[in-house]
Amino acid sequence: MSRKTVWKDTMILDAYRLARQGMTEVQIAKALGISTPTLRGWETKKKVFRYALTEGRKEYNGTGKQALTIQNHIFNRLSPKVRKTWNKLNRMQKEKQGFKKIEAMLEAQGKYVRQSLFVYAWTSSNFKIVSALRKVNIPRVTFDKWRKTDKGFASIVLEIENYKKDFWENGLYQLGAAGSESAILFANKTINSDRFVDPKKVIDINVSGNINVSTICLLDLDLSKKQRILLLKSIRKYKKELNSAEDKNQE
Numbered sequence: 001m002s003r004k005t006v007w008k009d010t011m012i013l014d015a016y017r018l019a020r021q022g023m024t025e026v027q028i029a030k031a032l033g034i035s036t037p038t039l040r041g042w043e044t045k046k047k048v049f050r051y052a053l054t055e056g057r058k059e060y061n062g063t064g065k066q067a068l069t070i071q072n073h074i075f076n077r078l079s080p081k082v083r084k085t086w087n088k089l090n091r092m093q094k095e096k097q098g099f100k101k102i103e104a105m106l107e108a109q110g111k112y113v114r115q116s117l118f119v120y121a122w123t124s125s126n127f128k129i130v131s132a133l134r135k136v137n138i139p140r141v142t143f144d145k146w147r148k149t150d151k152g153f154a155s156i157v158l159e160i161e162n163y164k165k166d167f168w169e170n171g172l173y174q175l176g177a178a179g180s181e182s183a184i185l186f187a188n189k190t191i192n193s194d195r196f197v198d199p200k201k202v203i204d205i206n207v208s209g210n211i212n213v214s215t216i217c218l219l220d221l222d223l224s225k226k227q228r229i230l231l232l233k234s235i236r237k238y239k240k241e242l243n244s245a246e247d248k249n250q251e
Helices: 010-020 025-032 036-045 047-062 070-077 080-092 098-109 111-124 129-135 140-149 151-177 181-190 225-250
Strands: 200-205 211-216
Touching (some): 010 025, 036 047, 036 080, 098 111, 111 151, 151 181
């Protein structure tokens, strides 16, 4: 049973508030009790509603810049023609014989349009490739062929993969800036791993003469911040003295 969509003027203020929080299109639509295609339709047809979303995104996190999601980023890069085709495709899916109508439309528009729509469908489906392929009627074998033989398409797919990494890295930074201890610890274990002393290696020489080396990360130890700082200082001092001794031996 389809959900009935009812416009309310209060949604203008709600849209602005939700956009200011950095919510994605899908999240805003869910909060408003509407479908994502309906949200996009209102954003296109209702100037005040579009303005509310735009201004809310600008103020997100106090950056003064539009806080685009990966979906919005890709959608904004589509040509007006392809955007129109995407909206038409969504309407056709609800019609009888929708699959045949979509196929006829996309067949007439050519490979480039279908590829562009696939890329957007891919990002809109939270990178569920099967859903994206079904959305634009592309067999998996065709997708694999495009990646191998079409350099332009392959570069777009690679760009999306890199953008995904940037997107999640930015999310990690935002969590860290908000004071998330787990995010801060994770970032220091990975991004800032070169700034920390190498994890302490515990060497156990057993009876058989084999050497077992296990690694203990200081961030995993149950220590207070003050204790970690003192321990790091001690290790750094020890390493400095050790390196100094090695330098003298080499002279």
